[in-house]
Amino acid sequence: MHLTTLTIDAARSAVQNGSTSASAWAEAHYARIASEDTKIGAYLMLSKERALAQASRMDAAAAKGEPLPPLGGVPVAIKDVMVTRGLRTTAGSKILENYIPPYDCTAVARLEAAGAVILGKLNCDEFAMGSSNENSAYWPVHNPRDLERVPGGSSGGSAAAVAAGMAVATLGSDTGGSIRQPASFCGVLGLKPTYGRVSRYGLIAFASSLDHIGPLARTVKDVALVLRTIAGRDPMDSTSADVPVLDYVEELERDVRGLRIGVPKECFGEGLDAEVRTSVEATIQKLAGKGCEVVPVSLPHSAYAIPAYYIVATAEASANLARFDGVRYGFRSPEARTLSDLYRKTRDGGFGAEVKRRIMLGTYALSAGYYDAYYLKAQRVRTLLTRDYEEAFQKVDALVTPASPTAAFKLGEKSGDPLAMYLADIYTVTANLAGIPGVSVPGAPTKAGLPIGVQILGKHFDEATILRLAQACE
Amino acid sequence: MKVTEKDVAYVADLANLELTEEERPRMLRDLNAILGYVDRLDELDTKDVAPMAQVSDRFGVDPNKTGSARFAYARRDDVPEGLRKSFTPETALSGAPESDGTFFEVPKVIEK
Numbered sequence: 232m233h234l235t236t237l238t239i240d241a242a243r244s245a246v247q248n249g250s251t252s253a254s255a256w257a258e259a260h261y262a263r264i265a266s267e268d269t270k271i272g273a274y275l276m277l278s279k280e281r282a283l284a285q286a287s288r289m290d291a292a293a294a295k296g297e298p299l300p301p302l303g304g305v306p307v308a309i310k311d312v313m314v315t316r317g318l319r320t321t322a323g324s325k326i327l328e329n330y331i332p333p334y335d336c337t338a339v340a341r342l343e344a345a346g347a348v349i350l351g352k353l354n355c356d357e358f359a360m361g362s363s364n365e366n367s368a369y370w371p372v373h374n375p376r377d378l379e380r381v382p383g384g385s386s387g388g389s390a391a392a393v394a395a396g397m398a399v400a401t402l403g404s405d406t407g408g409s410i411r412q413p414a415s416f417c418g419v420l421g422l423k424p425t426y427g428r429v430s431r432y433g434l435i436a437f438a439s440s441l442d443h444i445g446p447l448a449r450t451v452k453d454v455a456l457v458l459r460t461i462a463g464r465d466p467m468d469s470t471s472a473d474v475p476v477l478d479y480v481e482e483l484e485r486d487v488r489g490l491r492i493g494v495p496k497e498c499f500g501e502g503l504d505a506e507v508r509t510s511v512e513a514t515i516q517k518l519a520g521k522g523c524e525v526v527p528v529s530l531p532h533s534a535y536a537i538p539a540y541y542i543v544a545t546a547e548a549s550a551n552l553a554r555f556d557g558v559r560y561g562f563r564s565p566e567a568r569t570l571s572d573l574y575r576k577t578r579d580g581g582f583g584a585e586v587k588r589r590i591m592l593g594t595y596a597l598s599a600g601y602y603d604a605y606y607l608k609a610q611r612v613r614t615l616l617t618r619d620y621e622e623a624f625q626k627v628d629a630l631v632t633p634a635s636p637t638a639a640f641k642l643g644e645k646s647g648d649p650l651a652m653y654l655a656d657i658y659t660v661t662a663n664l665a666g667i668p669g670v671s672v673p674g675a676p677t678k679a680g681l682p683i684g685v686q687i688l689g690k691h692f693d694e695a696t697i698l699r700l701a702q703a704c705e
Numbered sequence: 706m707k708v709t710e711k712d713v714a715y716v717a718d719l720a721n722l723e724l725t726e727e728e729r730p731r732m733l734r735d736l737n738a739i740l741g742y743v744d745r746l747d748e749l750d751t752k753d754v755a756p757m758a759q760v761s762d763r764f765g766v767d768p769n770k771t772g773s774a775r776f777a778y779a780r781r782d783d784v785p786e787g788l789r790k791s792f793t794p795e796t797a798l799s800g801a802p803e804s805d806g807t808f809f810e811v812p813k814v815i816e817k
Contacts (some may be wrong), residue, residue, distance in 0.1 A: 271813055558801070581723070591732055595740075614755055656770075665760070691760075691772060
C-alpha cells in the first residue's frame, strides 16, 4: 500500500495479521522521509531508537497473537512544541536548541500507550507563532503540493508530513488556527477540539486560555481515532474537562440528514478569494444534498476578531515566555556579566523577530496606562465574539466557513508584513477565543490544483457532529 | 504614531529584551501598524460587557451540567499523588546551562 494513502486501521491490521510488521512500517516511513523531506523540511528530528523499540513491542505482541491496541504499530509524529522525555524539544526556537525534557506530554504518552510509533518531532513556527512556518528558527517547511508555497502554520510540519506520506497521523497545536489553516493549505484533515477536551500538560505554552492540542490525518476516521485516544480528563492539567469521551469513530456512522448547518454571511465578504468561496459553497451544496438544512446566520462582531485575538494572545504569550531566562534550561548567552544582562542577552539572542514582536505587543497591552484600553477591552470583545456563536448555535448544529481566505501563498509573500500574516487567521481565531471545536476538511481544489480547506465549527464538546459532517464532505 | 521610540525602550525593558539598533525602528513601525489596526475595537461600546479571561469564565465549571456548562477544574480534594511528586535535583538541574549540582548558577547579583 502507498504510504500517502495508508490509514490507521490498514496499518494496524497489517501488523496484527502479520502481513507486515510495525518495524517495517517505521522503516518504510523513514525511507520516505529520507527521500522526500530534503525538499519539504517537515521533520526537525527523528526518534528512531524510541520508534523501533515501540515497533518491536508491537511486533512481539502481534506474533503472540495478542490483540494490538487501537493505534498498535501506527507511525505518527509530533509537533515540536510538545515535550518528549529524553528527546530534544525545541518549539522551533534557538532558545531551546539543546533542551532535553525530563517528562512526556500527556497527549504523546496516550498515543504511545495506544501502541503508536513516534517517528520524530515536527517543524513549526517558533513557539507556534506564525501562519506560514517561516518563523521556524531552523528552516521553513515547503508545501508538498507545491514546493514554492508555504504549508501554513504554525503546525506546518504536522500538515506537510501527513500530506507527503511521512506519517499516518500527527499531533499539532492550535492557538488561533495553527492546526486548521495548515491542514487546509496541505489538503489534509485537521481538528482543533473543544478547549479542555485534550490535556495540554507538556504543551509548551504560548497563550494558555487559547492553546489546544489536536490531530491531523488523511481521513476523518483517523482524526476520530486519534481524538478518542488523546481526549479526556488529565489530573496534570487543571483545565482539562471532566467530560465523558465519546466513541468518535462509532459516532461517524450516524447520518447527517436533518442537521442544521449555519452559513455566517460575514465569512463570505471582502478579502475572500473567489476560488475559495466557490469551493466552500460547493461543499455546502453537497451537505444540503445529503439532507442538511442550510441556514443563513450572522456573527456580527467578526470584524473585531483579529484585533481582540492578537491582544489576548500576545498578552498571555508575554507572561508565558518570561520563563525563558537562561537560568533553568535552554540557551544562555555566554556574554552576560550581570543577572539582568544574562536575561536580556539570552532572550535577545534566543528569540526570533516574530516572538520578540509578540512579547513586545503583549507587554505593551498589559503595561500601566494601557491595560484597560487594550487587554481589558479585548477581553470584553472576547465575550461579544463568544456570544455571537452562542446565538448562532441556538439556531444550528454547526457552522460552515472557509478555513482560510486564500489557498497556500508563496514563501516570502507575507513574511515582511506581520499584519497581512495575522489576517490569514481571520476565520479561525474566534473558535479559540470561544473554545468551540473546529475541523478543516479538504474541499474542491483551485484550478491550479492547490488544496482548499472548509472549516466546520461546532458546539462545545460536540466534536462528534462536526466530524460526521466532515465525513459527509469527504 | 501612538508608540514612540521611548515607549519601545520602556516596554523592551519591562520584557527583559534589549533589541539592537537595527531592531528598534522596525519594532516601532510594526507596533504602530498593529495597534493602529487594533484601534477598531474602540468602535464597540463594551462598558456593560463582562471581560472573559477563560472559556470557563462564561460557561462555568460544573461537571454535573451538560453542554457548554461542563468546563471543570481540578479540586484540591482530587489532587493525585503524582502531582505531589517532584523531580530529583539531578533531573531538575539536568537542563541547566550552569549549576553546581545543587543549585542553578547565575552571575553574581550583589556587588561587594
